Structure formats: structure tokens, C-alpha cells
Amino acid sequence: MEIAIFMFVLWYGGLFFQTFFLHRYAAHQAFTMSKTTEKVFFVLTWIFQGSNYLSAYGYGIMHRMHHAFADTPEDPHSPKYDESIMKMMWKTKTIYSGITSKTIEVDKRFTQDVPEWPAFDKFARSWVSRLAWGASYFFFINHFATAWWQYLLLPVAWLMAPIHGVIINWFAHIYGYVNYKVGDTSKNLLPFDFLMMGESYHNNHHKHGTRPNFGGVRWHEIDPTYIIILLLDKIGVIKLKPQMAVARDQVKKAA
Known part of the structure; x- marks a missing residue:
């Protein structure tokens, strides 16, 4: 039972901060928050993603590139141009690492207002942090x-964020x-998204990229x-940004 609860918390906790903070906030800025609150979510993302921690800066920019170049040779991850899941995952990792470490040049249109905390990212992405989290997972199980x-279940725990991504x-x-x-080629993977907390409504999201409701x-x-x-x-x-708040109120009135 303890291990089942542990895996549940890792899956949905890490997934929530990926879709809420990294995706809808960092990449699409569907809502705003104070700089203090932003730092709190940086730390919470590290706690819940652990050994899988993803930088809001690297994720935000790479995801914007995905939308701009979806299913073209410039797409950071596309089954249309990547021959296998492993090749796509490795390509994604390489591009993400280059963006986050700023070793590859990125068009400025993808970097505007993406949240960044370099000192924290350096610590959270370090091998010391990743190995410490990974070891804690092993000792728990x-x-x-x-x-x-x-x-x-250990490899799943150690690689949970990439697993979320590949789904x-x-x-x-x-x-x-x-x-x-x-x-x-984006599609809605599940009719009722109990597994990916809304992320699987991928076709809806590609149509309305900045809408907070997928x-x-x-x-x-x-x-x-x-x-x-x-x-x-x-x-x-x-x-919520003004246009998003209007959409929310319209939904309430329709209901």
C-alpha cells in the first residue's frame, strides 16, 4: 500500500506541476502570479518532480518551439520525423539541455517573459540533486x-517526467x-483524462494554445x-488573464 501511494503521489504530483507551472504558466502564460509565488512553484516543482526536475525556462522555450514547428523537421519532438520513441526522447533531451544550459541559440520570440531562476535551476538540475532524489526513491521502495x-517501479520513478512527456x-x-x-497530427488521447490531468486533450490544446482549459x-x-x-x-x-477570466465567466453562465 505504501508503495502504491508513493507512486501515485509521484505520478500526479509531478504531473500537476508540469502541466500547471511548466506548461500553462511558463510556456503559455495563461495566468499570472507574483514573483514570490513563482519562486514557491519553482521549489514545489523540484520537490514533486525530484530526480526528474525540469527547468521552467528550458521547458517553456522548447514547448513554444513545438507549437511553432509542430510536425516539421524543426519540431523538438515529433513521431513524424523521429524513427522511434527512444530517438525522440534523446532528441528532446538534447534540445532541452541545450536551451536550459544556453549552449544553443534560440530565437528571441521564444524567450519572451519565460520565467527563469538560474541559481535554483543550477542546483535542482545538478547530479547531486538528481542522485539524492533517486537514492531516496530506492530506499523508500x-x-x-x-x-x-x-x-x-524504480525506473518509472526515476524517469517519470520523460514518461509523461512521451505519452x-x-x-x-x-x-x-x-x-x-x-x-x-495532434490528437485527444483520452475521452476522459483521468491519467494526464488534461494534458491528453492535445488536439484541443494545439487549436487553442493559450487557453488554460484543455x-x-x-x-x-x-x-x-x-x-x-x-x-x-x-x-x-x-x-487569470482578462480574456481567460471572461471565458471562465461565460462557461459559468452557460452552465
Whole structure:
């Protein structure tokens, strides 16, 4: 039971901060927050992603590039141009690392207002941090394991963020259904996204990139992260941008 809870928290905790902070805030700026709150979310992202920590700066820029170049040779990750999942993951890692370390040149249109905390990123992305988190996962599972197969969960824990990424960046460009005709292969992977907290409504998102609600096109498309966003906006932790707040109020009136 302890290991099941541990994996649940790692999966959904890391996923929430990826979709809320890295994706909808850093990449698309669907809402605003104070600089102090921003730093709090940097730290929370590190805590919940652990050995998988992703930089808001590197992720935000790379994801903007994905939208600009979706399913073209310049796309950082595309099943159309990457021969296998492993090749796509390695290409993604290489581009992400180059962006985050600033060893590759990036068009300024992709860097505007992307949140950055270089000192913290340097620490959180260090091998010391990653190995410490990775070792803590091992000791936890080693302490509570009651069967040999439970140790097979360790690679999942160590590589959870890349696994989250490949589910959307590979499978949601191959399988699923389409609500909108867009200039790429993005699809909605799940009709009810219990697994990826709204991320799997990928076709909806490619049509309306800056909209904080990835679901809502069909009755069954419920985006759990958007519900949390509405709550955080209501209590003042974040602030939806004016056009997003209007969309929220229109949804309320329609209901």
C-alpha cells in the first residue's frame, strides 16, 4: 500500500506541476502570479518532480518551439520525423539541455517573459540533486517492498517526467480522436483524462494554445488541472488573464 501511494503521489504530483507551472504558466502564460509565488512553484516543482526536475525556462522555450514547428523537421519532438520513441526522447533531451544550459541559440520570440531562476535551476538540475532524489526513491521502495517486482517501479520513478512527456508527445500524435483540423497530427488521447490531468486533450490544446482549459469541447472532456486553476484564481494565488477570466465567466453562465 505504501508503495502504491508513493507512486501515485509521484505520478500526479509531478504531473500537476508540469502541466500547471511548466506548461500553462511558463510556456503559455495563461495566468499570472507574483514573483514570490513563482519562486514557491519553482521549489514545489523540484520537490514533486525530484530526480526528474525540469527547468521552467528550458521547458517553456522548447514547448513554444513545438507549437511553432509542430510536425516539421524543426519540431523538438515529433513521431513524424523521429524513427522511434527512444530517438525522440534523446532528441528532446538534447534540445532541452541545450536551451536550459544556453549552449544553443534560440530565437528571441521564444524567450519572451519565460520565467527563469538560474541559481535554483543550477542546483535542482545538478547530479547531486538528481542522485539524492533517486537514492531516496530506492530506499523508500527497499524499505516497504514485499515482492521483487516492486523494484521494477524504480525506473518509472526515476524517469517519470520523460514518461509523461512521451505519452503526449508520441502517443497523442498517433492515437486518439480529433475535434479540430489543425496543421499537425495532434490528437485527444483520452475521452476522459483521468491519467494526464488534461494534458491528453492535445488536439484541443494545439487549436487553442493559450487557453488554460484543455478540455471542455465535448461534455466528457473534463480537465482536472483547470478546476484547480479556477480554485487558485479564486483564492488569489494566481490571476487569470482578462480574456481567460471572461471565458471562465461565460462557461459559468452557460452552465
